Structure formats: structure tokens, C-alpha cells
Amino acid sequence: MQTNRAAVIDDEVQARRLVARAVEKLGFEVETFSSGHNFLARMAEDPFQLVFIDLKLPDMDGLDILEAVKTGFDNVEAVIITGNASIPSAVEATAKGASNYVVKPFRLQEIKTIVREAQEKIALRSENRRLREALEKAPRKDFLGSSPAMLEVFAMIRKVAGVNCNVLLQADTGTGKERAAKAIHDLSPRKDKTFVSFNCGGFTEELISSELFGHEKGAFTGATATKIGLLESANGGTVFLDEIGEMPLNMQVKLLHVIQERRIMRVGGTQPIDLDIRIIAATNRDLEEAMLAGEFREDLFYRLNVVRIYLPPLAERKEDIPLLANHFLEIFNTRFGKGVRSISPEAMDILVQYNYPGNVRELENIVQRAVALTDGETVGIRELPQDLLNLSFSSLGTPGLLPLEEVERRHIQRVLEATGYNKGLSSSILGIPRTTLWRRIKKFGLKADED
Numbered sequence: 520m521q522t523n524r525a526a527v528i529d530d531e532v533q534a535r536r537l538v539a540r541a542v543e544k545l546g547f548e549v550e551t552f553s554s555g556h557n558f559l560a561r562m563a564e565d566p567f568q569l570v571f572i573d574l575k576l577p578d579m580d581g582l583d584i585l586e587a588v589k590t591g592f593d594n595v596e597a598v599i600i601t602g603n604a605s606i607p608s609a610v611e612a613t614a615k616g617a618s619n620y621v622v623k624p625f626r627l628q629e630i631k632t633i634v635r636e637a638q639e640k641i642a643l644r645s646e647n648r649r650l651r652e653a654l655e656k657a658p659r660k661d662f663l664g665s666s667p668a669m670l671e672v673f674a675m676i677r678k679v680a681g682v683n684c685n686v687l688l689q690a691d692t693g694t695g696k697e698r699a700a701k702a703i704h705d706l707s708p709r710k711d712k713t714f715v716s717f718n719c720g721g722f723t724e725e726l727i728s729s730e731l732f733g734h735e736k737g738a739f740t741g742a743t744a745t746k747i748g749l750l751e752s753a754n755g756g757t758v759f760l761d762e763i764g765e766m767p768l769n770m771q772v773k774l775l776h777v778i779q780e781r782r783i784m785r786v787g788g789t790q791p792i793d794l795d796i797r798i799i800a801a802t803n804r805d806l807e808e809a810m811l812a813g814e815f816r817e818d819l820f821y822r823l824n825v826v827r828i829y830l831p832p833l834a835e836r837k838e839d840i841p842l843l844a845n846h847f848l849e850i851f852n853t854r855f856g857k858g859v860r861s862i863s864p865e866a867m868d869i870l871v872q873y874n875y876p877g878n879v880r881e882l883e884n885i886v887q888r889a890v891a892l893t894d895g896e897t898v899g900i901r902e903l904p905q906d907l908l909n910l911s912f913s914s915l916g917t918p919g920l921l922p923l924e925e926v927e928r929r930h931i932q933r934v935l936e937a938t939g940y941n942k943g944l945s946s947s948i949l950g951i952p953r954t955t956l957w958r959r960i961k962k963f964g965l966k967a968d969e970d
Contacts, residue, residue, distance in 0.1 A: 523641055525634075526562070528552045528584065529573040529600055534623060538571050538600070541630040545638065555579030559587055566592050569637050571621075573600040574608055582612055589616040594644045596637040600625075639897075643861045646845050653842055658702035662695055663846055666836040672699070672828060679826045680706035685778070687763075687823050688801035690830035693878030696801040699830060700759040703799060712756030715749045720765035727770050728786055738787025750783055750794060757797045763823065764804035764815060775819045798823065833875040833882060840871045843879060847886035848898065859890050862898040869900065873907055928963040931956070935965065 525547040529535040532553075539549045547569060552558040555576050562570075570588060574581035581599060588595050599620035601609040609620035618640070619633050653665045658676050663669075679686055680703045690696045697716055704714045717730060733748030750758060760766075766774070777783055778798065782791040800823045809815035833840065844862055852859045862870070866889075875881050889902040900908065931949065938944040946956040959965070 522546065522548050523568045523638070524548045524550070524565070525569040525571070526550050526552060526558055526567040527571045528555060528558045528576065528581075529571070530554070530576055531573070534573075534600065537625075537627070538630055541627055542569070542571075542634055545631065545634045547634070553577075555581075555584045559584065562588065562592065567595065568641050569596045569598070569634070571598045571600055572617075574612070575602075582608065582615065585612055585615060585617055594641075596640055598633055598637070639861065639864070642864065646841055649842055658706055659698060662698040662702050663842060664836060664839045665842055666838045668831045668836045669839060672830060675826075675828050676702050677706060679703060679828070681708065682826075683708075683797060684825040685797065685823050686799045686825065687806075687827045688799065688830060689803075689827055690801060691803050691832050691878055693875075693880035694830045694832055695879050696761060696830060697759060699828065700757070700799040700801065704757040704759075704797075707757070707797070709756050709797060713753045714757045714759065715753040716759040716761060717749055718761045719770075720762035724767045724770055727766065728773065731770075732773070732783050732785055734786035735788045738785070742787070745785075748783070748785065750777065750796060751785075751792055753796050755795055757799060760798060760800045762802060763800040764802040764806055764809055768814070768816065771816045771819050775816065775822060778819075778822045833878045837871055840882065841867055843882055844870055844886050847883050848890060851887045851890040855890060857890060857893065858896055859893050859898060860896045862886075862889075863900070866898050866900050866903055869903060869907060873910060927959070928965070931959055931963065932965050935960075940966070 523546070525542045527535050527538045527542070527549060529538070529551075530553045535551050535553070539551050543549050550561065550567075552561070553576075555578055558570075572581045572584050572588075576584075581601075585597055585599070588597055597612075597617045599609045599612040599617045600623065601620055602623050609617075609622070613620060618637060621629055621633060649665060653663050656665070656670065656673060657663050658673055658680075664672070676699065686700075686703060688696050688699055690699075700716070701714060704710060717727075719727065722730075729746065729748070731748050731750050733746045733751055734742050736742060736745045760774075777794065780791075781795065782793050784791050806815050806820050806824075810817050810820060833843075841862075844867065848859060848862060851857075870882070870885070877884075885904060885907065886898075888904065889898045892902045893899075931945075934945050934948050938948065942953055942956060946953040949956065951959075
């Protein structure tokens with residue numbers, strides 16, 4: 520990850536050093552300058568993301584430096600350094616684009632607070648830029664990633680989209696199989712035709728046959744009208760068959776016949792219907808093992824597996840989590856009509872640590888919940904699910920890092936044990952009324968008496 524760079528421009532040595540030390544401790548690479556011209560020359564060579572500008576310099580006015588920075592460079596956080604006598608000028612500077620100002624003599628904590636606020640803005644802009652770049656590279660706006668693994672997937676999708684062959688997507692549930700299939704369709708010559716999807720798992724053979732092939736009126740009891748099947752409705756377009764490994768063997772035979780003959784027969788029908796479709800199938804099973812077990816036809820496998828694309832689980836591309844989380848934040852912020860702008864660094868760290876057995880779909884649900892619960896502009900730790908926080912704390916391997924409620928529960932239990940379950944003494948040690956102690960014992964389900 521690229522380190523952010525900061526500049527401090529002040530002709531007072533002590534002030535310059537104090538600000539530089541504070542900024543360095545928060546992770547910036549810092550360069551210092553005693554004059555405006557030297558700073559601007561360096562800025563032109565290698566721009567800084569954060570600059571502290573003294574209003575009074577020997578060679579330039581701080582407002583002129585600010586104007587040059589805001590005019591010539593995008594997305595720079597500028598902080599004005601001023602004395603008490605120049606506060607009106609500092610206020611004027613904020614109106615001209617400075618993000619904040621600090622008054623001499625300043626306190627170290629004041630500088631740190633300003634720098635942390637700047638860090639959040641820089642990180643947000645960086646993530647937004649990364650999101651825009653990922654959107655440009657992605658085959659669909661809802662199928663994102665900038666990790667090497669996903670860039671390889673995108674390259675494969677673009678290669679295969681223009682070729683009229685069947686594709687097999689090997690992927691776990693929740694990784695975006697249907698979005699990948701739609702991306703192939705959208706980039707193919709069939710993009711103006713119909714895209715239909717069908718999940719082959721959990722349905723009877725009769726239902727699958729009726730849904731895929733359709734039926735004629737009177738073909739069976741309840742068939743009061745002719746029904747066009749999904750395969751026929753997608754003629755000229757693309758059919759996505761998810762969980763193909765769960766398709767019953769008899770239906771596999773029928774699907775194989777469709778692929779070979781390029782025609783279908785409705786249930787109860789007598790006239791074959793010519794068919795021009797592309798099939799994209801997806802599975803989370805190992806179909807080679809299923810073939811050995813006699814659960815999947817070898818001939819159908821080779822018909823479907825012309826090109827196989829592997830979609831990695833989210834745990835294998837964790838560098839995409841901030842990108843995806845911010846993408847979902849934008850979606851649900853708009854959907855819920857809220858003013859949530861960002862995810863705090865602490866919350867994002869926890870999101871990145873988690874392994875997501877439910878993959879991208881699980882991350883989407885977590886962000887949706889967090890946006891719904893957030894009152895301010897930033898999703899924080901408290902908006903994340905408690906089980907996610909518990910996993911995060913336990914993964915750190917430090918017993919002391921526990922939710923506050925758990926710390927309270929354990930401490931009360933220890934005090935009770937140490938006093939021999941004397942409620943009066945325990946409440947005195949804990950500094951709470953005896954009635955409050957009883958409520959805590961009931962709330963936490965603690966032992967109230969010694970066995």
C-alpha cells in the first residue's frame with residue numbers, strides 16, 4: 520500500500536518540527552520547507568496529499584500557496600497554520616478550500632485530530648478513485664474487483680464472450696456466478712437478446728422439465744394452457760443454469776440432447792422447435808468426482824466444459840473487500856435515503872479480517888445492515904454484527920480485547936467468587952448498589968451462590 524505524503528511549510532523551526540513529528544507518528548512520510556517557492560517546486564515533482572501552510576512566510580503569502588495548491592492539484596488536504604492575530608485570514612482560507620486551520624501555540628493533540636480527519640478524507644477519496652477505476656475495468660458495474668485473481672477472471676470473460684461456446688463457471692455460492700454469466704452475455708453478440716437463469720437444485724424432474732422445455736395445453740392434469748419454456752423463451756440469447764451438478768440424471772440426458780440437436784420438444788408436443796442458445800452453467804461441486812460417482816454424465820460435462828472459469832471465494836481476494844464494501848455502501852445509502860459517506864478504518868479492518876463463508880453475498884448483507892443502523896456519516900464498529908466483532912477480537916489472540924459487556928460479566932463473576940458470593944461485600948467492591956448487582960447477575964446469568 521502506498522504511503523501518504525505530507526508537507527509542512529513554516530519558517531519557524533520549532534513549529535515545523537513539532538507538526539512534522541505529529542504527522543509522522545500517524546503514518547505519513549513528511550517533508551518540511553521554510554519557504555513557499557521551494558515547497559511548490561517539490562509539489563510539482565511529487566504531489567503531497569496533506570500540506571500544512573503557515574500564513575506568514577518570508578517569500579510568499581500562505582493564501583497564495585493555498586490557491587496554487589487547490590488550483591494545480593486535485594484532492595489535497597490543506598491546513599493553515601496561523602497566529603492569534605491572523606485568525607480572520609485563516610477563516611478566509613477555509614472559505615478558499617483549506618480543510619482546517621490551527622492556531623499557534625498549538626497542542627500536539629490538536630494536530631493529531633486534524634491529521635486523523637484528513638486521513639479519513641484521503642482514504643475515502645482513494646477508495647472512491649479505486650472504485651471508479653474498478654468500474655472501468657469490470658465487465659459489469661455490479662461485478663467488481665481489482666485483485667489479480669479478479670482481473671484474470673475479467674480477462675477470461677472478455678476473451679470468451681465473443682466466442683459462441685458454452686462456459687462452465689466453477690464457484691462457491693455467493694461469489695457472483697449469475698453476475699459473471701450476465702457479464703459474458705452483455706459482452707457477447709447475443710447482448711440484445713434474452714438472458715434467462717434457472718437454478719437446477721431442489722426441484723423435481725417434472726418441474727425442471729416443465730420450466731425448461733415448457734408444455735402443450737392438456738399435456739398433463741392442470742396444463743390448461745400452452746406454456747413456453749425458459750429454453751425456448753431465450754432463443755437467440757443466453758441460458759444460465761446454476762447448480763448444474765444437482766440436475767437429475769434423466770434431465771441431464773434431455774439437456775444433452777438439446778445441446779447436440781439444437782432443438783427442443785415441449786412436454787406433450789409433437790413438433791420439434793429449432794433452438795439457438797448459448798448455455799452458461801455453474802456449479803460449486805467437483806463435477807469430475809460426480810462423474811466418477813455416477814452422479815453426472817461425462818458426455819454432458821464435456822459439452823458444457825468448453826471453457827471453464829474459476830471464480831475465487833472472497834477469502835482468496837481480501838484486497839477487494841474495501842472496494843466491494845464501499846460499493847455496497849453507496850447502493851444502500853441511496854436505497855435507504857441516508858447520509859452515510861464512509862466506513863471507519865477500524866470497522867474496515869474488521870471487515871477485511873473476516874473470512875466470509877457466504878462470500879460476496881454475505882459482505883453485501885453485512886454492509887446493508889450497517890448502513891441501516893448508522894445514524895451519522897460513518898459506519899463504525901458498533902454497526903457491525905456482534906459475532907463478527909467477537910471473531911475479530913478472538914483472532915487477535917489477546918484475551919483482554921473483549922466487548923465491554925463481556926468484560927463486565929467476567930469481572931462481576933470474579934468478585935463474587937473472591938468474596939464467597941457475599942452480595943453486600945461484592946456490591947461494595949464493585950461500587951454499585953446491591954439491587955444493581957442482582958440485576959447484573961440476572962442479566963448475565965451468573966452464579967448467585969457458591970455450590
